[in-house]
Structures are given as structure tokens and as C-alpha cells.
Amino acid sequence: MIRLLTILTFICVTGFASGQMVHYEVIKGSKKLGDMTVKRTALENRTYYEIESKVVFRILFSFTVDYKSTSDYKNGQLIKEYTHNQLNGSTQKESTVWFDGEKYTLDLNGQKTTFKDHISYSVATIYFEEPKDGQKVYSPQFAEYLSFTKIGDHQYEMESPDGINVYTYTNGVCTEVRVNRDFAKFAFVMTEESLVAVKDKKIVGGSYSAVE
Numbered sequence: 001m002i003r004l005l006t007i008l009t010f011i012c013v014t015g016f017a018s019g020q021m022v023h024y025e026v027i028k029g030s031k032k033l034g035d036m037t038v039k040r041t042a043l044e045n046r047t048y049y050e051i052e053s054k055v056v057f058r059i060l061f062s063f064t065v066d067y068k069s070t071s072d073y074k075n076g077q078l079i080k081e082y083t084h085n086q087l088n089g090s091t092q093k094e095s096t097v098w099f100d101g102e103k104y105t106l107d108l109n110g111q112k113t114t115f116k117d118h119i120s121y122s123v124a125t126i127y128f129e130e131p132k133d134g135q136k137v138y139s140p141q142f143a144e145y146l147s148f149t150k151i152g153d154h155q156y157e158m159e160s161p162d163g164i165n166v167y168t169y170t171n172g173v174c175t176e177v178r179v180n181r182d183f184a185k186f187a188f189v190m191t192e193e194s195l196v197a198v199k200d201k202k203i204v205g206g207s208y209s210a211v212e
Contacts, residue, residue: 020039020040021037021038021040022127022173023037023190023191023193024036024038024053024189024190024191024194025188025189026187026188027188027189028187033056033186034054034065035054036051036052036067037051038051038127040127045074046072046073046074048073049069049070049071049128050071051067051068051070051123051124052068052069053067053188054067055186057183057184059183063088064087064088065085065086065087066084066085067083067085068083068084069082069083069124071122071123071124071125077099077118077119077120078097078099078119078122079098079099080098080099081095081096081123081140082096083095083123083140085141093108093109093141095107095108095109095140095143099119104116104117104119108141117138121135122137122140123139123140126167128172128206129172129205130154130169130172130173130205131148131167133148133150134147134148134149135147135156136148137158139160146159147159148167151166154168154170155168156169162181163179163180163181164179165177165178165179166178169205170199171198171201171203172204172205172206173198173203174205175195175198176188
């Protein structure tokens with residue numbers, strides 16, 4: 001874990017000047033609730049992702065949701081992914097999934113399970129790789145695969161145990177996520193600066209090889 005964080009720190013300093021970083025604002029109606037940043041870079045045959053968001057909801061009372069994720073892909077296969085979800089500073093879900101060359105081990109809130117598979121599309125890749133209709137995405141926090149259903153032009157719906165998300169893409173990059181939950185409806189909307197970079201193809205979606 002320390003080695004991965006060291007690599008990510010190096011990449012953040014040296015690699016993202018190329019434009020592989022996008023910003024989103026979390027919006028409910030006309031009100032901003034928070035921010036999210038998604039970073040990606042390629043280094044030889046490795047691709048690294050980092051997602052960080054902070055959202056503050058005020059429904060009868062205020063609560064803050066912090067989410068962090070780091071992922072490491074090698075030759076297009078997930079090698080390790082760590083996610084951490086906090087509510088008002090307390091851990092709600094923490095997961096790590098890693099590949100040892102033969103199988104994956106998932107540690108979800110301290111409970112470990114193993115399985116054999118080849119994961120090439122996980123939560124981290126959603127923002128830089130437009131899915132296909134029926135695309136499966138692995139979610140360590142739910143310990144299962146979720147599916148995308150195409151519902152429009154470059155628009156896809158994904159249902160999870162938490163609710164329904166609708167993803168919209170431009171040039172292969174996710175520009176908006178509409179989130180439907182029992183307690184609220186809100187959206188992650190790409191900032192104007194990032195959107196211009198995507199439309200000008202300074203930021204291009206696709207597999208890891210597209211950014212090497």
C-alpha cells in the first residue's frame with residue numbers, strides 16, 4: 001500500500017500536467033453540495049487512478065460523505081483497488097481487492113473472500129472509459145458485478161444496491177452522473193474547464209493504452 005501511494009504521489013506531481021485529470025461539482029437542484037476529482041495516468045504498462053470526493057447533505061440534519069479510491073492496473077487488468085467511504089468522519093465501508101497472479105482477494109470491512117476472474121473494468125475506469133450496453137463493472141464495496149444498460153446516445157444506466165446512476169459521456173469521458181437515492185437526487189456535473197478540455201480532445205477517454 002505504501003509503495004502504491006508513493007507511486008501515486010510521484011504521478012500527481014509529474015504526470016497530470018498532460019491533462020488526465022477531471023473535476024466535477026456535486027449539484028442538487030441549483031445548489032452545490034461538494035466536489036469530486038478523478039485522476040488517471042499511464043506509466044509503461046501500468047495505469048493508475050485516484051478518485052476523491054466530498055459531499056455535504058442537509059436533510060433535517062447535516063452529514064458529510066467522504067470517498068477515496070486508488071487503483072492500479074497492469075496491462076489492462078486490475079491489480080489492486082482500495083476504496084474508503086466515510087460518513088461524518090466515521091468509516092462506513094472500506095475495501096481492498098488485489099490480484100496475486102492466480103486469484104483475487106477481497107477484504108471488505110475486514111471480511112476476506114477469494115475468487116478467480118479477470119477484472120478489466122472497475123469503478124475507477126468508469127470515468128475515462130465509456131461502457132458498452134451490458135458492460136459489467138466490478139464494485140469492491142458491493143462485492144459484486146454491476147451492469148450498464150444503454151438508455152440513450154452515450155448514456156447508460158447502472159443499478160446498485162444503493163440505487164440508480166445514469167452516466168453521460170463525451171469523447172469517451174464521463175461528463176455527468178445523475179444519482180437517484182432514497183434520501184436525495186443529485187448529480188456529479190463536470191466543471192466547465194474540464195468539459196472544454198474533453199470537447200477539445202485534450203482529455204481523451206479509452207483504455208489504458210490511450211494515455212501511454
